[in-house]
Amino acid sequence: METYIFILFATLAVAAAVGMITSRDTVNSALFLVLNLISVAGIFLLLKAQFLAVVQVLVYGGAIMVLFLFVIMLLNLSDEEQMLSKFSVRYAVGFFLGVIVLSQLLYAIASVTGTLPQIHPEMERIGTVETIGDALFTVYMLPVLVTAILLTAAVVGALLLAQRNIRGKVDK
Amino acid sequence: MEMDWYLGLSAVLFTIGVIGVLTRKNAIVIFMCAELMLNSVNLTLVSFSAQLGDVHGQILVFFALCVAAAEAAVGLAIIIAIYRNNLTVDVTKINLLRW
Amino acid sequence: MDAYVHLVPWIVLIPLAGFLFNGLLGLSSGSFREQKNLIGGVATLAVFIPFLLALWLFFMMSSESEAATVSLFTWIEAGSFTTDIGYRLDQLSLLMTLVVTGVGALIHFYAIGYMSGDEGFWKFFAFMNLFIFAMLNLVLADNMLLLFLGWEGVGLCSYLLIGFWYSDMAKSDAAKKAFLYNRVGDFAFLIAMFMIFQIVGSLRFEDILAGTTLFTTDQVFLIGALILIGATGKSAQIPLFVWLPDAMAGPTPVSALIHAATMVTSGIYVISRLSPFFMQSPELMLLVAVIGAFTAIIAATIALTRYDIKAVLAYSTVSQLGFMFLALGSGAYVAAMFHVVTHAFFKACLFLGSGSVIHAMHHVEHKLHDEGKHVHFDPQDMRNMGGLRKYLPDTYKTFLIATIAIAGIPPLAGFFSKDEILVMTFNAGMGTYGAVYIGLWAMALITAFMTAFYMFRLTLGTFHGEFRLPQKLAEAKGAEKYLHESPFTMTSVLWVLAGLSIVGGFIGIPNFVVATFTGTADVNLLSNWLDKTTMDAELTLSKLVEWFLLFGSVLVAAFGIIFAYRLFEGDQLEASDARISERFGALYQVWNEKYKIDEIYEGGIVRPTVRFSDRVLAVFDMKGIDGFVNFVAAMVRFAGGVARYFQTGLIQSYAYGIVLGVILVIFMLLFR
Numbered sequence: 001m002e003t004y005i006f007i008l009f010a011t012l013a014v015a016a017a018v019g020m021i022t023s024r025d026t027v028n029s030a031l032f033l034v035l036n037l038i039s040v041a042g043i044f045l046l047l048k049a050q051f052l053a054v055v056q057v058l059v060y061g062g063a064i065m066v067l068f069l070f071v072i073m074l075l076n077l078s079d080e081e082q083m084l085s086k087f088s089v090r091y092a093v094g095f096f097l098g099v100i101v102l103s104q105l106l107y108a109i110a111s112v113t114g115t116l117p118q119i120h121p122e123m124e125r126i127g128t129v130e131t132i133g134d135a136l137f138t139v140y141m142l143p144v145l146v147t148a149i150l151l152t153a154a155v156v157g158a159l160l161l162a163q164r165n166i167r168g169k170v171d172k
Numbered sequence: 173m174e175m176d177w178y179l180g181l182s183a184v185l186f187t188i189g190v191i192g193v194l195t196r197k198n199a200i201v202i203f204m205c206a207e208l209m210l211n212s213v214n215l216t217l218v219s220f221s222a223q224l225g226d227v228h229g230q231i232l233v234f235f236a237l238c239v240a241a242a243e244a245a246v247g248l249a250i251i252i253a254i255y256r257n258n259l260t261v262d263v264t265k266i267n268l269l270r271w
Numbered sequence: 272m273d274a275y276v277h278l279v280p281w282i283v284l285i286p287l288a289g290f291l292f293n294g295l296l297g298l299s300s301g302s303f304r305e306q307k308n309l310i311g312g313v314a315t316l317a318v319f320i321p322f323l324l325a326l327w328l329f330f331m332m333s334s335e336s337e338a339a340t341v342s343l344f345t346w347i348e349a350g351s352f353t354t355d356i357g358y359r360l361d362q363l364s365l366l367m368t369l370v371v372t373g374v375g376a377l378i379h380f381y382a383i384g385y386m387s388g389d390e391g392f393w394k395f396f397a398f399m400n401l402f403i404f405a406m407l408n409l410v411l412a413d414n415m416l417l418l419f420l421g422w423e424g425v426g427l428c429s430y431l432l433i434g435f436w437y438s439d440m441a442k443s444d445a446a447k448k449a450f451l452y453n454r455v456g457d458f459a460f461l462i463a464m465f466m467i468f469q470i471v472g473s474l475r476f477e478d479i480l481a482g483t484t485l486f487t488t489d490q491v492f493l494i495g496a497l498i499l500i501g502a503t504g505k506s507a508q509i510p511l512f513v514w515l516p517d518a519m520a521g522p523t524p525v526s527a528l529i530h531a532a533t534m535v536t537s538g539i540y541v542i543s544r545l546s547p548f549f550m551q552s553p554e555l556m557l558l559v560a561v562i563g564a565f566t567a568i569i570a571a572t573i574a575l576t577r578y579d580i581k582a583v584l585a586y587s588t589v590s591q592l593g594f595m596f597l598a599l600g601s602g603a604y605v606a607a608m609f610h611v612v613t614h615a616f617f618k619a620c621l622f623l624g625s626g627s628v629i630h631a632m633h634h635v636e637h638k639l640h641d642e643g644k645h646v647h648f649d650p651q652d653m654r655n656m657g658g659l660r661k662y663l664p665d666t667y668k669t670f671l672i673a674t675i676a677i678a679g680i681p682p683l684a685g686f687f688s689k690d691e692i693l694v695m696t697f698n699a700g701m702g703t704y705g706a707v708y709i710g711l712w713a714m715a716l717i718t719a720f721m722t723a724f725y726m727f728r729l730t731l732g733t734f735h736g737e738f739r740l741p742q743k744l745a746e747a748k749g750a751e752k753y754l755h756e757s758p759f760t761m762t763s764v765l766w767v768l769a770g771l772s773i774v775g776g777f778i779g780i781p782n783f784v785v786a787t788f789t790g791t792a793d794v795n796l797l798s799n800w801l802d803k804t805t806m807d808a809e810l811t812l813s814k815l816v817e818w819f820l821l822f823g824s825v826l827v828a829a830f831g832i833i834f835a836y837r838l839f840e841g842d843q844l845e846a847s848d849a850r851i852s853e854r855f856g857a858l859y860q861v862w863n864e865k866y867k868i869d870e871i872y873e874g875g876i877v878r879p880t881v882r883f884s885d886r887v888l889a890v891f892d893m894k895g896i897d898g899f900v901n902f903v904a905a906m907v908r909f910a911g912g913v914a915r916y917f918q919t920g921l922i923q924s925y926a927y928g929i930v931l932g933v934i935l936v937i938f939m940l941l942f943r
Binding site for chain 2: 006010013014017018020021026029030033036037040043044047048049051052055056059060063064067068071072074075077090091093094095097098099101102105106109112113114116117118119120121122123126127131132135136140143147150151153154155157158159160161162
């Protein structure tokens with residue numbers, strides 16, 4: 001049973017990813033990515049990491065991708081022309097390098113085939129909000145606070161970078 | 173079912189992300205492919221965490237998620253700023269730092 | 272002597288302190304340069320105090336004392352080769368130290384008066400102290416490398432002091448000439464050091480002298496010949512003597528100190544120091560003697576034709592150095608060192624006396640200028656002088672005493688040392704290559720005659736007769752009223768040196784003189800003193816022969832003086848010179864032209880070398896060396912030109928780079 005669900009979600013994820021990189025329209029790419037993220041969230045559920053699955057959907061899918069879509073529509077970009085319509089060196093080299101990376105990674109995985117343990121029985125308890133929250137706010141308190149500052153800085157930075165010039169020049 | 177299928181999936185997603193970064197011309201799409209790569213790493217981490225029964229893997233994923241969010245915000249702000257100056261987000265056209 | 276040897280570094284370093292004091296303060300402060308008494312006083316003390324220390328060491332040392340060494344610090348340590356800054360105290364080095372510091376202190380004192388009008392007063396005394404420092408390093412060194420340091424140092428100071436009035440091109444050329452000719456000798460010396468190191472493994476004198484058996488006779492000859500070439504450079508022998516007459520361009524105290532008493536004796540010191548080594552090869556000894564004898568006679572013939580008083584003294588110095596080399600070549604190291612000592616006394620006295628005369632003639636020139644008469648004459652030319660004994664009595668008397676000493680009249684100093692040299696040369700005529708040595712002895716005897724002759728020509732021409740300047744220049748009429756004796760600071764030194772010229776010989780009374788009356792005798796103080804440090808040849812002549820030789824040399828000297836009187840008394844200087852040149856005809860011309868040696872060197876060596884440099888070496892320098900440097904720069908530019916294409920400014924090419932890097936890293940991780 002698990003296997004089938006896995007195959008379903010995996011195919012969906014990969015298809016969405018391929019769709020994302022081959023789509024001509026930018027908005028379509030973003031939507032494909034959302035689909036990919038949701039599939040991966042499903043796989044997280046398979047791995048009994050409940051909290052993370054939900055967080056993935058909420059934060060990644062709900063916040064980050066929405067931000068992406070806002071920007072895409074704000075910039076009102078035209079479609080990328082001639083995508084995959086003619087052969088170019090760029091596509092070939094990129095594809096080739098990607099294949100090399102994939103083969104190296106698969107080779108590394110192949111060397112540990114059969115030795116990896118199954119899902120740990122404790123996982124049901126570990127994947128819950130309580131466990132993660134417990135670890136976060138005791139052992140990892142400092143990183144949490146630092147992350148808070150990081151996010152604040154990111155917000156302020158984004159504001160500054162993207163604002164219009166206050167005096168003088170009108171935007172084009 | 174074997175656990176290394178999860179790892180294999182993660183590898184495939186990572187590769188697709190790499191190909192996307194190297195191939196596309198649109199800056200925002202390139203950025204999204206980078207997000208895809210980050211996501212695939214998250215998947216690897218969670219799968220190992222599940223195998224070892226260790227919560228720390230998931231904590232790491234949590235933080236990676238936060239950082240990805242911050243990075244997305246700032247990155248998009250930069251792209252907007254670039255768009256303002258060049259009226260395009262085509263990376264092949266933005267080459268002022270050329271020799 | 273081990274307990275006292277720790278004084279030796281003080282002896283060496285005090286002159287260095289004097290140099291630094293005068294040099295640094297003079298450089299930095301204009302008001303310091305005005306304090307001539309302070310500068311002169313400090314400089315003189317910086318030489319006099321070492322003299323007192325050396326004197327004390329002399330009283331503590333006996334002729335039986337062993338040599339002692341002290342090391343300041345390790346100078347070079349490279350593989351198996353180590354050298355220290357170390358000093359060796361033995362009878363020979365102490366003798367040289369006494370001469371250098373003693374005569375040096377006197378000359379410093381004299382120079383306070385002589386150089387008083389000069390602007391570069393402080394620089395002069397700084398350089399003089401530096402010279403004394405280098406010379407002391409030379410004589411007190413316990414290894415050849417430190418000696419070589421001193422050797423080069425005195426060459427440097429000689430250059431600085433000869434060219435002291437450097438704004439005159441001729442004078443600075445003379446300084447350059449001195450340095451370059453010395454350099455040729457130094458090169459030979461350096462090669463000799465390399466060879467010695469290769470055979471003995473060390474450059475310390477103890478090791479060299481202990482290891483003389485390690486050399487084959489051929490090696491001894493070769494190394495000895497190289498050292499000899501070095502010595503001919505420093506001590507102005509054939510073939511490298513031509514710089515010494517030119518060196519008279521420097522101030523007179525410099526000529527007295529460096530080119531009469533000290534630096535020029537360093538070659539003789541080195542050979543004496545290595546006497547056991549030199550004695551191993553009779554051919555080498557013969558070479559030394561031949562060079563010495565020929566130099567002596569050639570220089571004497573040239574001196575006969577000179578009118579410049581300093582030039583006569585310069586050639587006289589070369590000739591007397593030739594005598595010393597002749598002594599070295601005959602195995603008479605004690606005699607050579609004896610002559611070094613006595614020569615220092617009377618030659619310094621002669622030079623300083625000539626300085627006094629030049630001083631007076633300069634004064635006449637200034638006074639005539641003040642009167643409004645713009646006359647120009649050479650203040651060193653004998654023909655402008657004459658009759659100076661009336662006006663410069665002290666100078667005259669001391670000059671006369673020193674001249675009698677150099678002529679070799681007993682009981683003054685020069686007689687004893689010169690006679691000993693002649694006796695030992697004749698003695699060498701009894702050994703290997705005997706016939707050659709007898710011939711050299713005959714040459715030396717003729718040279719002794721000529722020495723007396725031309726020195727009295729000098730004295731009589733300068734001090735006797737009438738003052739000739741008014742006859743030469745009409746405007747100088749009545750100029751003799753401006754002639755006056757030099758101040759006490761100068762004449763006192765002259766009297767001290769004259770006194771030493773009188774009594775200095777008694778340290779080396781030949782034994783046979785006393786032994787004739789008392790059976791056996793051992794009165795030769797100097798010979799006893801140096802017994803441990805030099806390896807002399809044996810004296811095998813009978814007492815009768817020695818007395819004959821003694822009378823012979825006195826007779827020869829007396830003849831010389833009488834001849835000189837007959838020819839040069841009164842105002843016959845130029846007339847007699849004309850008669851001599853008629854008599855000897857072409858020979859006199861050769862002497863007058865200085866055997867054209869300078870011209871031969873100029874044409875045969877200097878000009879081709881300069882041309883070669885210009886055509887070949889300069890081209891190599893410009894094309895080769897500059898070309899190589901430019902090539903390196905061009906390579907860098909090329910590499911940069913290639914590398915800049917990596918900066919495309921495109922994000923994706925950078926991304927390519929990153930991915931390539933990742934592939935490589937994973938590859939290494941997987942397959943390491």
